[in-house]
Amino acid sequence: MDSPTVALHESTHSEHPSYQRHHFVTMAQQRESASFGMWLFLLTEIMFFGGMFTAYLIYRNWYYPAFVAGSHTLSIVLGTTNTAVLITSSFTMAMGVWCAETRRRGGLILSIILTLILGLAFLGIKSVEYHEKWVQHHVPGLRFDAMSFVHPKAEPGQPAEPGLPLDMAQHTEVYFSLYFAMTGMHALHMIIGMGLLIFMLIKAIRGAYDNGNITFIENFGLYWHFVDIVWIFLFPLLYLISRHQ
């Protein structure tokens, strides 16, 4: 029912596609408005995360040894894997946008499903990491004990890290506060994004995007890449502090 030729004839203005909203004069105006609006929204998102990056900047300067020690408890293997997973999901999302533009319904559905799976994989690995923090008593407020930084235990096969003085060790709680706040907000954005992916998947299966009305997919693509880029900043700032030592 949604084949483009039929849709064109159904429209009251024969020169406009049926999905053009009545208050836009041309389709180009509608497309530009939607994409401009999305970029503005991403700007608000940058400011939203910006508050936490500011806090990070200040506390990292003040409590550098605590941030190094906190950072070294994170698993670099899991972090790197997650970075790879997320970048791949950005690739599959970009493929999805391309498929939508070239009206390949099958490719679009496949891309959305792959993006969903990769998003789930990211959140799965993230929850493993969160669980590890819980076990190690590194969750600020709820379950936190700084003593493991005063008397660090040696990992098998590696020498123990030098212990921190008690007051600096306690400041690792600030590091973990920021770790959970930043990765938590990032994960929340992923969860919202995956909700939207499922919504798009259902619509794509029903063929809602076959008529070229793909503004939603394009804008979602921007959102997904934005969430990805936030992680690209979070990963070195949280995982890779002073790894050469």
Added chain:
Amino acid sequence: MSSIVSLPDQTTARIPKRNYLTNENGILSWLLTGDHKRIAILYLISITFFFFIGGALAALIRLELLTPQSDLMAADTYNKVFSMHGIIMIFLFLVPSVPATLGNFLIPIMVGAKDLAFPKINLLSWYLYLIGGGMTLWAMISGGVDTGWTFTVPLSTHYLNTNVVTTGLAIFVAGFSSIFTGLNFIVTIHRMRAPGMTWFKLPLFVWSNYAASILMVLGTPVLAITLVLVVLERTIGIGVFDPTKGGDPILFQHLFWFYSHPAVYIMILPGMGVISEVISTFSRKRVFGYSAVAFSSVAIAVFGFFVWEHHMFIMGVSNYSTLIFSLLTMLVAVPSAIKIFNWAFTLYKGSITFETPMLYAFGFMGLFTIGGLTGVFLGSSGTDIHLTETYFIVAHFHFVMVGGMLMAFLSGIHFWWPKMTGRMYPEKLSQLAAVVTFIGFNFTFFPQFLLGMLGMPRRYAAYPPEFQVLNVFSTAGATILGVGYLLPMIYLVWSLKYGQIAGNNPWQATGLEWQIQSPPLTENFIEIPVVTQDAYDYEWLERQKEREVTQVG
């Protein structure tokens, strides 16, 4: 006294049968509408509701301060009352006041578009506002909150047992309503202008709302993340602002004021836009220095982001940053003064008439100037240390926000009332209301400058007896002010049924919104206009009228 009002012959005039109000009927046609004009009306009703709640709380504050002892209510009840007064008035009234009502209604028409770029997001913004407002009311009814509107940590996170979390989340939600309004305006102004409508043909109302929208889009998310961190600190105890864990409460202040200082420009800039329109219309002249006024709005928006620390001079920040922020604060005075001087020059040799919107605009110019100049006292770090946290600062921001913004809001409501409803308000009664408001306002808040200079601290239910005389003055003035606000509420509702038919252009104004029928059609324009005239071109308007006459003849 002369008047420019020209109304159609009342015996034959009718409200147009087809307009945005009659286009569809039923409650759902309002609750699910995408029409920017209907959403503006929904916003108008809701912000008026919250204004009267905030106003009732203000009345309680003034009643308590009638006597030196805390006798009307206990001290902690007083804390809750003034906190809720601030939260409701700032986040639920002042921030959305002009943009969400007049801006929503007018910006698409002024740029020559059929609607805002994203009608559904516009409606979503109203629902978010309602949810935020509802949560705030719930927080108030179920025990209140006594942090002050600033949510200061560690007071709000560690020492209070009131509804901080509910209120914080309420403001978070209401903040997104403001972000969506701003985003919608920016996209509309960039992408939806009619053919020929260049940036420098836009009415100054559009420019100032554009500047305010930039602040909404860039500032509000910082408040959002700050409130999220406060809520997380309070619920699970993360340590970002907690000094016992190494966090810093001053960081909270920086993040909070990074939004909340620009927020005062979010509140005042759209009001300045209203004043530009009104002053021009009632002095029959193009606004003097159009581009200077336009760019001063943008300059206020830009400078506004670099002055936040002047709220923190006594909080233990470095002396050197105090010096710099004090200097930057003085810079904001420049674009504000550009506006005031240009309005004054617009009046010079104009054919001035004194209809109600103009009276409110005069009130704005006087009171905003006093409010702005006393702001210089507070921006200079030396005097600030003496005056901050006293009634001087209370008087200062009430002069700017109530004397400035609320006057501008009422000016705009009266000015565009004929366009929104198709009917005139009663002129004599409303002129009386404008004068009563002005007198009541000065009675209420001028004594507070004196109280502040004498050293009466803000936010206490009790005060030493020697301050009583001035406080009685202030409370008496607040009663007059209350009458000044109730009057428009009553006669504007009355005018919906009994007001005179306004016709398309009762003020002989030049904006696009005055060239279409009142109330407008749902789609605003029968065909999208092609704009050739400059803003405030009264000769163009005369030529249009002559052409109409010859055509009809």
